[in-house]
Amino acid sequence: xxxxxxxxxxxxxxxxxxxxxxxxxxxxxxxxxxxxxxxxxxxxxxxxxxxxxxxxxxxxxxxxxxxxxxxxxxxxxxxxxxxxxxxxxxxxxxxxxxxxxxxxxxx
Amino acid sequence: xxxxxxxxxxxxxxxxxxxxxxxxxxxxxxxxxxxxxxxxxxxxxxxxxxxxxxxxxxxxxxxxxxxxxxxxxxxxxxxxxxxxxxxxxxxxxxxxxxxxxxxxxxxxxxxxxxxxxxxx
Numbered sequence: 001x002x003x004x005x006x007x008x009x010x011x012x013x014x015x016x017x018x019x020x021x022x023x024x025x026x027x028x029x030x031x032x033x034x035x036x037x038x039x040x041x042x043x044x045x046x047x048x049x050x051x052x053x054x055x056x057x058x059x060x061x062x063x064x065x066x067x068x069x070x071x072x073x074x075x076x077x078x079x080x081x082x083x084x085x086x087x088x089x090x091x092x093x094x095x096x097x098x099x100x101x102x103x104x105x106x107x
Numbered sequence: 108x109x110x111x112x113x114x115x116x117x118x119x120x121x122x123x124x125x126x127x128x129x130x131x132x133x134x135x136x137x138x139x140x141x142x143x144x145x146x147x148x149x150x151x152x153x154x155x156x157x158x159x160x161x162x163x164x165x166x167x168x169x170x171x172x173x174x175x176x177x178x179x180x181x182x183x184x185x186x187x188x189x190x191x192x193x194x195x196x197x198x199x200x201x202x203x204x205x206x207x208x209x210x211x212x213x214x215x216x217x218x219x220x221x222x223x224x225x226x227x
Contacts, residue, residue: 038145043216043217044217091213098151
């Protein structure tokens with residue numbers, strides 16, 4: 001099974017800050033990775049697919065990069081509505097697996 | 108692309124529950140469907156996947172639920188189901204359905220989830 005190691009598990013940031021979240025795969029997964037935003041009481045939302053493609057309707061301050069084993073989600077200028085928990089998901093091989101999540105909190 | 112889950116609730120250990128996920132605003136039969144869950148204070152976990160009829164309608168399961176959970180679909184009603192048998196207290200979680208993928212789940216849209224609590 002592929003293990004996804006996500007860091008940090010939490011971070012405190014201010015509105016306007018640049019935020020970077022990383023996922024590392026235990027083996028190469030090409031670009032078979034998505035990033036998701038979870039907020040309590042809301043449907044999870046896909047932000048990025050295929051590691052670097054922006055989901056339609058998602059603000060351009062979100063971006064993804066990486067391939068193989070190292071992946072990054074960047075929020076270029078944190079907005080109030082971005083305080084949430086973020087997960088990466090690999091869909092290269094079974095079973096699909098998530099990183100442990102990153103909770104982004106207000107500083 | 109609304110997906111709406113239902114069927115959750117409080118159930119005793121060892122009992123069964125069937126979750127439903129109704130899709131609207133898209134051609135349901137063209138898409139694979141999945142179920143995921145999030146236990147209290149935990150991360151996300153994939154559970155089950157059913158391909159579209161065009162790809163055989165075949166299914167895949169996580170080891171943690173294989174043999175106990177069954178995913179199915181009724182494309183005429185735009186509904187995906189998750190039949191959960193022999194429930195355990197560790198199955199307590201918020202259950203989500205999702206759309207997307209061909210060979211493997213690649214969810215693009217999710218529902219808001221339905222809560223399942225397994226307790227005596």
